[in-house]
Amino acid sequence: MSDAISSLSVCALAEKVQRGEVKAAEVAEATLARIERVDPKLHGFLSVTRDAMTARAKEIDAKRARGETLGPLAGVPVAIKDAICTRGIATTAGSKILDGYVPPYDATVIARLFAADALVPGKTNMDEFAMGSSNENSAYGPAKNPWDTSRAPGGSSGGSAVAVAARMSPAALGSDTGGSIRQPAAFTGTVGVKPTYGRVSRYGLVAFASSLDQIGPFATDVRGAARVLGVVAGKDAKDATSLDAPVADYEAACGASVRGMRIGVPEEYFAAGLDGEVAASVRAAIAALEEEGCVVRPVKLPHTRFAVATYYVIATAEASSNLARFDGVRYGLRVEKTRAGAKGDLRAMYGATRDAGFGREVKRRILLGTFVLSAGYYDAYYLKAQKVRTLIVRDFEAAFRDVDVIASPTAPTPAFGLGEKTGDPLSMYLADVYTLPASLAGIPAISVPCAPAPSGLPIGLQLMAPALEEARLFALASAWEKRSPSRAPAL
Amino acid sequence: MSSSHAPRITIDRARVEQIAKLAALSLEEDEVEALARDLAAIVSYVEELEALDTTDVPPTANVRLGASQWREDAVQPGLSHEDALAQAPRAEHDGFAVPAFVEG
Numbered sequence: 242m243s244d245a246i247s248s249l250s251v252c253a254l255a256e257k258v259q260r261g262e263v264k265a266a267e268v269a270e271a272t273l274a275r276i277e278r279v280d281p282k283l284h285g286f287l288s289v290t291r292d293a294m295t296a297r298a299k300e301i302d303a304k305r306a307r308g309e310t311l312g313p314l315a316g317v318p319v320a321i322k323d324a325i326c327t328r329g330i331a332t333t334a335g336s337k338i339l340d341g342y343v344p345p346y347d348a349t350v351i352a353r354l355f356a357a358d359a360l361v362p363g364k365t366n367m368d369e370f371a372m373g374s375s376n377e378n379s380a381y382g383p384a385k386n387p388w389d390t391s392r393a394p395g396g397s398s399g400g401s402a403v404a405v406a407a408r409m410s411p412a413a414l415g416s417d418t419g420g421s422i423r424q425p426a427a428f429t430g431t432v433g434v435k436p437t438y439g440r441v442s443r444y445g446l447v448a449f450a451s452s453l454d455q456i457g458p459f460a461t462d463v464r465g466a467a468r469v470l471g472v473v474a475g476k477d478a479k480d481a482t483s484l485d486a487p488v489a490d491y492e493a494a495c496g497a498s499v500r501g502m503r504i505g506v507p508e509e510y511f512a513a514g515l516d517g518e519v520a521a522s523v524r525a526a527i528a529a530l531e532e533e534g535c536v537v538r539p540v541k542l543p544h545t546r547f548a549v550a551t552y553y554v555i556a557t558a559e560a561s562s563n564l565a566r567f568d569g570v571r572y573g574l575r576v577e578k579t580r581a582g583a584k585g586d587l588r589a590m591y592g593a594t595r596d597a598g599f600g601r602e603v604k605r606r607i608l609l610g611t612f613v614l615s616a617g618y619y620d621a622y623y624l625k626a627q628k629v630r631t632l633i634v635r636d637f638e639a640a641f642r643d644v645d646v647i648a649s650p651t652a653p654t655p656a657f658g659l660g661e662k663t664g665d666p667l668s669m670y671l672a673d674v675y676t677l678p679a680s681l682a683g684i685p686a687i688s689v690p691c692a693p694a695p696s697g698l699p700i701g702l703q704l705m706a707p708a709l710e711e712a713r714l715f716a717l718a719s720a721w722e723k724r725s726p727s728r729a730p731a732l
Numbered sequence: 733m734s735s736s737h738a739p740r741i742t743i744d745r746a747r748v749e750q751i752a753k754l755a756a757l758s759l760e761e762d763e764v765e766a767l768a769r770d771l772a773a774i775v776s777y778v779e780e781l782e783a784l785d786t787t788d789v790p791p792t793a794n795v796r797l798g799a800s801q802w803r804e805d806a807v808q809p810g811l812s813h814e815d816a817l818a819q820a821p822r823a824e825h826d827g828f829a830v831p832a833f834v835e836g
Contacts, residue, residue, distance in 0.1 A: 345815040437797065452794045481801075544784075547781060554778050570820070571816075586831055587830050595755075608748065608757070612751050618741075622778065628791050629789075670774075
């Protein structure tokens, strides 16, 4: 029974709980059993919130017993990236500097999930402060790819992807700054959505790069991701950047006709550096969509190759500023003694706390960000990158005059091996080459599994749409999914 | 075109130590060398942006999809004093306690 519950999709599970065929308490029990069985070898979770989930499940069952209608995520477990604040539940952002930090408030997305009667099974593993593409920058050790545990699950939301891929939770929330939802979705054979910048409130998300960060869902299927996004999306008075635009009916878009939809294929995304198997799988998926009645044509995104450099200047600049708050004063780690063992003054405390609390990649990015913002270099690096960002935005504006959606690979390769890229930060950054442009342009994008590599490793098809046109992504992704239903790894 | 040519600077130990000071990071001795190497490689990579002519291109600081709206200036419940101090590494006299400092 337990694995039967765990194999259900978001919508199938919610329907069973709404009808009373399965109790939320049974879902909680099955979820905990599944996590206990498979997570020791995957390390997708940093904490499992057994008691809180069990208590909430009972409340949901009581609500139904009273005759109340349950919400759209009735009894559905949604695992939460550990960068999202949960009241009374430790939130580390994958960093030692927040070890043991217990937020006194819930992020808006958490409040919305609870209002929809969802369950939260726990907090998922991630690269420290969402800085990474493999999960290896987690201060608590990496999550492993359930398709091959010697490989990375992708990052930074690797734990959320693992939780969904391994069917420990049919859905999860992650955050995507430069590909942190889409790339792990591609690596693990799950569906991952980076919504339009501002579509989902970030109140309670530990900030990395504020002009880029966006929360979004993972799910085992397209409709599940659509339902979760529908629940968490929308204006929030607590986040000034959240958009006051109506939330479309994403679920209705799933299964809608895609006949006549114009799909652009950017040649720049199929250039050198793209793995041959990935190229073949993605092209086959695009050809299949053509058979479904879509019109496929080439588009040009000429500034694509500058996205990595642009992103690593802008994101690190914003991170160096955002991470200034971790100073050992109000929360988190504090180290008062200098390395020599002397008790230092306030400045020494800041320096020692940040040295002990931040990992190597975070320090690297703080230093790069501080440098590009520093006097004498601001114009040459930071301002220059902001101007190139404009060119990347314009590339998309021009392309979307001719097409409705742009299709590409999500990542240049299938999941790479753990340890393969850790010695060379630049090669790790290049793993994000296809996801960064949409982040810089603020547009929505989805990664949906396409045909796996001959090795069995998942491959992701990325679809991008103009701002606030998430519904197009769901329509197209679900048309593809009908031909290629999702697979689960054997565990 | 004033910013079209980036000053090519050397990222060495001294430079990293100077940036680290700006970022309030006390680095371990052995970290400085490795970070200098990594940063030099990354900075040299991002210098490829110089190749692009961005004359008359305005910067994008933020992709604004709608005008920001003011929130009503109404009193809302916030964190209690206790909640705000609950996570402090050290709290004294109803406030955040820090080591002594004298600056001038």
